[in-house]
Amino acid sequence: EAFPALDHGFVRVIDYMGDDGAVVQAARVSYGRGTKKVSEDAGLIRYLMRHWHSTPFEMCEIKYHVKLPIFVARQWIRHRTANVNEYSARYSILDKEFYIPEPEHLSAQSEINRQGRGDVLQGDEAARVLDLLREDSERAYRGYAEMLNQDDQGAALDPNRSGLARELARMNLSLNYYTQWYWKVDLHNLMHFLRLRADSHAQYEIRVYADIMIDILQRWVPMTSEAFRDYRLGGTHLSATGL
Amino acid sequence: EAFPALDHGFVRVIDYMGDDGAVVQAARVSYGRGTKKVSEDAGLIRYLMRHWHSTPFEMCEIKYHVKLPIFVARQWIRHRTANVNEYSARYSILDKEFYIPEPEHLSAQSEINRQGRGDVLQGDEAARVLDLLREDSERAYRGYAEMLNQDDQGAALDPNRSGLARELARMNLSLNYYTQWYWKVDLHNLMHFLRLRADSHAQYEIRVYADIMIDILQRWVPMTSEAFRDYRLGGTHLSATGL
C-alpha cells in the first residue's frame, strides 16, 4: 500500500521489525531478579519516553520506499542515523516527473520567520509562478533528453550522436524533479526525524511526508506513538530561567 | 533456540528483518529504466561485496539475546554501530555465574604476538590457575551478597543491616562474571564485527561468539555469507608495494 504524497510522490512500508512489545521486552532485559515489575506496558513506554531512555526504542526498525522531490531529499538525507539506497541517476534515466505546488501552497517569503513562508500568492503572480515552474521544468527535461540523445523508449534520437553520460546530463534537471529511495531507520531515530520534520519550522513539502509517517507510526506502535505525541510533538521545554 | 557459548553463555536470535533478497532488492532501486539487469542474485551480491558497495547490506537487520562474560562484553561494546540494552546491575542482582576456561584454553602470554596467547599451561601451573580463578570468583560473590545483605531468595541476611546499593556492591564482582544484553545490528556492520572478532587476532573467548554468529549468518543469508567468506574472511589485502 503506497500512501500518496505531493503530486507524484509516495511513502510505502516495505518491512518492519518489532512493535510496542519489542520496546518493552528490551527495557525489561534490565529488570531481572530482585525488582518489582513495572506492571503496565503503556506506562513503561511513557516512562522511557519521558526520561529520554531511548535505547529500547532502537530495538524496532522500519523500512520505507519513498518517492520525493530532490529538494526534499536534500533535507531528508541530513538525518544520518538511517540506511539509504537511492535510485542512481548515473546508472539510470530519471523519469519526467517534477513537483508543482498546489496554488494554496505558493506562499511569499515570511516577514517574521526568516526561514519560512508567509501569505499565499494571489492572482496573476501565482499564475505566473506556476507557469514559470512548469515551463522551466519541461525545458530542463527536453535538454536532458536531448543531451542523452534518447527518446522515451530509449531509442537514439539522432544515430550520429553518442549521447552525453547520464551522470552529466542529469545536472540539467531542477531540484523539483523526483527521485526515490529505500530508507530504513530505527524507531528512536524515526521519532527524532518526525519531531524535526513534522514541526511547523520544517518546509511544508517535507512535512507532508512526515505527517504520513506519523499516521503509519500510530498504526505500527500505538503506545509509543501516543507517548511520542505527548512528550515530543505536543510538549514544550521550559528553560531554567523560564521556570 | 539458544546456541551455547563458553560455560554459561549463549547466543539466541530474537528477530530479523530481510534476507539475501532484501539486499538485492535495495541494490536494484538504483537500476531503473535504461539499464541491463544484473541477471543473477548471487552474482550481484558478490559484486557489491567486492566493490565495498555496502549500503544494500545495511537493509537487513538482526537482533540477538546474548549472555557473555563482562570482559567479552567490554570488547564487544566497542562496536558502536549497533543497538544495545543490557541487564542493569544498578537495578537488579547479578546471578552467581562466572567464566572458567577449559584447561586447553589456559595459555601463556605469546612471545611473538604481544596481544595474544602462546602455549597451553601444563600440570601444576594450570591446576593452580583454575583453583585461583574459582576461589577468587566465589569469594567475590560472597562479598557481593554480604554487602547486599541478601540471600539467594532475596531475603535479608541480617535484619539489622540495610544492605549496600546494588550499583556499588556489583563493583566487587570480577570481569569473568556473566552479563546479558539484547544486541541489534545491520548486516553490513555485523560482517564488520565478525571480520574483526572471528579473526585469529581476536581473543579466543569473543571468537567463540563470532563463530556461532557466522554459522547463523550462513543459514540466514547464504549468498551474502558466501561472498563474505571469500572477500572478507578468507581474502587478503596486498599493498601497493606488495604488488
Add this chain to the structure above:
Amino acid sequence: EAFPALDHGFVRVIDYMGDDGAVVQAARVSYGRGTKKVSEDAGLIRYLMRHWHSTPFEMCEIKYHVKLPIFVARQWIRHRTANVNEYSARYSILDKEFYIPEPEHLSAQSEINRQGRGDVLQGDEAARVLDLLREDSERAYRGYAEMLNQDDQGAALDPNRSGLARELARMNLSLNYYTQWYWKVDLHNLMHFLRLRADSHAQYEIRVYADIMIDILQRWVPMTSEAFRDYRLGGTHLSATGL
C-alpha cells in the same frame, strides 16, 4: 593539568578544536545574501540550543585523557558518538589501583528510585563493607599477579612457570579497578553525555567526572555552556497533557 576524580582517577584535556566562535561561524554559513544577521553571538547560540539546531555545535571537538574505574567505563562507553582508545589489558599489565568509596558515599539501595541510592550506611555495616571491598580487591590483584607469574618489577615470580596470558589473567580483577583512555567527542554529543551523566539519576561515580567536565565546558565555551545550563540541565519538559 589533570583534574583529580574519585580516589585515583583524573580528567585531563589533551586538545580541542574550535570554541563559541566556531559554533557561530558554522551557523552563519547559512545566512548569506538577503538576510538580516542575528546580531549577537550569545543570542544566536541560545537560539540554536533552544530550537535543537544542533549541527553547529558539532563543529567543535575536544579530546580528554581519562582514568576511571571499569564499572564507570562500562557506563561511559555506551555513548557511541565518540572516539576511544583504551589501555589494553591484553597487551599490558594493569596497575594495582582500585576504587574505594568515601564513607559518605556508601549508601543503601533506594526504596523509591529502583536504580539508585538511599541513606548512607552507618557504623559497623559501613566499616564491614569497606573492609570487604578492600580485602577482595587486594586478593583479586594477588591472584592476578600470581597467574601472570610476575612481580611489581616485571620479574618472574617462579622461573619454572610460564605465566598465564594477560588477556585471561585480567578477568580475575574486579570492576572497581581503574582503566584509562583517550576520549574524543564533538560539543553537541558532549552536552548530550553531560546532560545524562550529570543528572541526579546517574550513578554518583560517573557524575563526579561529568561535573568536572561541566566546569571545563564553562571555561572552554562560556556562551554555549550558559545556554546548556539554561535549556538542558536546568530546564524541564512539559508534556502536552501537562500544559
Add this chain to the structure above:
Amino acid sequence: EAFPALDHGFVRVIDYMGDDGAVVQAARVSYGRGTKKVSEDAGLIRYLMRHWHSTPFEMCEIKYHVKLPIFVARQWIRHRTANVNEYSARYSILDKEFYIPEPEHLSAQSEINRQGRGDVLQGDEAARVLDLLREDSERAYRGYAEMLNQDDQGAALDPNRSGLARELARMNLSLNYYTQWYWKVDLHNLMHFLRLRADSHAQYEIRVYADIMIDILQRWVPMTSEAFRDYRLGGTHLSATGL
C-alpha cells in the same frame, strides 16, 4: 588558502586537530607497563593501517569550507560520519553560479561501466551540449529571480508583487548550481571518503575534490598519508578463491 575546484568551487581548510603524532599517541595508550615499545612512529602507523586498527586515526579531526555543485553535494552527503552545516536556500538567496564542464570532460555514457563515462564528445554534439547546459542554467536563474521578485541588489523587481518564498523558488534551479558548506570529519572516515571518491569508479567531478583533499592530507599527516596510499588507494584485495 582556498584550493580552486572545477569552475567556481573550492576547498579551504578552516581548522584541524592533531597530526601523525596524535595517532601514535593514542595507539600508545594501549602499551603500558610490561610491553616493548614499537620503536618507530611511521612503522606503527603502517601497522595500524594494515591491520584495520582504525580508532587511533579517529583521534585527528579536520574542518573544511567547500563550495561545490549540488549534484556533487548529493554524493558527498551520503558519507554520514561527518558534521555538516550548509548554506540555507530557505534562508538566503543562491548566487548565480553553475558548473559547466570543460570540453574534455564531456563524455558519452560508457559501454562497459554502466555507472561511468566513455569517449569524449566531439564537434557539434559537444558544442550543442555546452550551449544547452549554459542556456538552461541561465534560464533557470531568470525564473528563480523573477519568482523571488528580486534583482541582484535585493531590490523588488515589481513593487506590486510579494515574491515567492525562497524555499520554493530555489526548486527551479538545476543540479549544477553551486552550494557551500562546512564539513568536518575525523581522519579515519576522511580516508574512507577519499578511498571511495578518489577512485576511478567515482564521478570525475567529485574526484576533483577528493584529489585536492589527498594533497592536503599529504601535507597534514605525511606518515598516515603514505600508509594510506600503500594500503588503501594503491593496494588490492585478493579473494580467498583468488589466492
